[in-house]
Amino acid sequence: MRLPSILYPVEQAFRYLYGALPFSWRAGAQYRRLRRFLSEAQWWDAERIREWQTERLGWMIRYAYENVPGYRHLYEKAGITPADFGTLEDLPAFPLLEKSFVQTDIRAFTSRSVSPRNLTYLTTGGSTGVPVGFYHTRVNRWMEDAFMHAGWEWGGWIPDQKTLTLRGWFQGTPKRFFWYNPLRRELHLSTYYLTVETYPQYFQIAKQFAPLFIQAYPSAMTFFSRLILERGDAGVLQPRVIFLASETIYPWQRELIARAFPTARIFAHYGHTEQAGLGHWCEYIDQYHFWPFYGYLELLDSQGNPVPLGQVGEIVVTSFWNYGTPWIRYRTGDLGILAGNFCSACGRNFPILSNVQGRIQEFLISQYGRLVSFTALNVHNDLFDHVWQFQFYQDTPGKVTLKLLPRSEFSKNDLNRIQQEMSSKLGEDFSLETVCVEQIPLTPRGKFKVIEQKCSLDWIKETIE
Structure with missing residues (x-):
């Protein structure tokens, strides 16, 4: 009531x-x-x-x-x-x-x-x-x-x-993207509306809260x-x-x-x-x-x-x-x-x-059934410095789409370099398409997935030892 x-x-x-x-x-x-x-x-x-x-x-x-x-x-x-x-x-x-x-x-x-x-x-x-x-x-x-x-x-x-949280517990709205829980002294900032445009508001609220x-x-x-x-x-x-x-x-x-x-x-x-x-x-x-x-x-x-x-x-x-x-x-x-x-x-x-x-869902699958984890791709250099976020999407074994949310300084050279280096790391049993997007959606719980795996995974469990 x-x-x-x-x-x-x-x-x-x-x-x-x-x-x-x-x-x-x-x-x-x-x-x-x-x-x-x-x-x-x-x-x-x-x-x-x-x-x-x-x-x-x-x-x-x-x-x-x-x-x-x-x-x-x-x-x-x-x-x-x-x-x-x-x-x-x-x-x-x-x-x-x-x-x-x-x-x-x-x-x-x-x-x-x-x-x-x-x-x-x-x-x-x-x-x-x-x-x-x-x-x-x-x-x-x-x-x-x-x-x-x-x-x-x-x-x-x-x-x-005082604790600041950036998790999916609180969704909020575009105009009300924060909520304070006095019972736990927690300030919740919604992960759903954190963008390049809303960052100044998020940062100012976090700064004032001083968690x-x-x-x-x-x-x-x-x-x-x-x-x-x-x-x-x-x-x-x-x-x-x-x-x-x-x-x-x-x-x-x-x-x-x-x-x-x-x-x-x-x-x-x-x-x-x-x-x-x-x-x-x-x-x-x-x-x-x-x-x-x-x-x-x-x-x-x-x-x-x-x-x-x-x-x-x-x-x-x-x-x-x-x-x-x-x-x-x-x-x-x-x-x-x-x-x-x-x-x-x-x-x-x-x-x-x-x-x-x-x-198990955080693996890419080659056309021959080879599994590649994100960790194995070894993303430790400046390859994605001009990208806000990126996500690998797969719905067919051997075919992968790499989605990029580009920053203002992103160029055609960045796109070509990412395409070449990631294709080389994935191997010849993968076909990679690299595309720029305006948004990469979060999950219903406000999480961001580096790998969005849509392939059937029943048989994958049998290949992991």
Whole structure:
């Protein structure tokens, strides 16, 4: 029910007063208990973590079997029951969960033990073509905050400080592209309306707000940084930390952002809307430390076998906290490289991914089925200096369109050079067309995709090992 307009000022005043209270107090007792647990458990030895995970996994498997018809069907079809799980080594015997299973019948994968009033419907971003719908419960709210804040603290985060966000949470309008949330002391700038023309307004608002922290999509922060450097505004905004997430982070993006914000530390984490796996960089190294108390991580090849250290595998996760739609051995479609299960720099016994290479959809496909990641194209020189943004579009194997959003100084020579160098890097089994465009649309969630992949990807998973 909407409040009468006369009461809006009263409501807003209450939000500001309530937001002035410490977040840990407002978040509730469950949040505080979990934060205390994480502050201690992050230093447990490997054996104690395994014991905790074994107990939690056994409980989640029993919960899903008893309350979620889709899991009972999967397990009965595989001839397996919760009684067959006793150690972590038993987990591979349980079936993998495909996105399509939940897409096809969300009711079958929704817990019967949770009241509909305690369910919140969400969807994934739809990077596989069709968004996957699922349910969270109230547990996900305080749980996610507790883990996120514990991980951000490794990067220098402090609670109750001003934060600027450039993410898809807030869309706004062309005339109202910012919104302040006093409950979290966050100023949201819409990624949908950030352009060369609107940059002065965005920058002035950010400057007046003077945030201590910035949260952003890497693509949005890259574009904002390009504009800052172009206008000679580098170093004016001085956040302590820039937190990046939700997209693949490329080295050239980090370099560009660091030039625009020379005083800021760049800190990243891996996560997704499903809240089944979460990894932060630590205080000392820029590698993803996956929380063993958030979910159980597996890195598998195309045959479902664990990959050795240093090899690329698909990230498969089991959530310990999702009771609405449980995720057990869930294939995320994301790819990572396993670096080990212990960080000698920080001392945590966490699974470490040296790199998250992005989604399976972030590859280009040659006419012979060869896969080329954006990272492999090695865009580290001045090739795109006269371009605001660029995007690879593909709907047919072997044929790629490179879309360029040109800057004022862009010339025919730039176009020819980009065409020649990128054709050479892609190889002879690709046909490349380079075109200039006036706009490169964002996704419904306000993200910018470097590769817009429209080819069928069912067979691609079989080629990634």
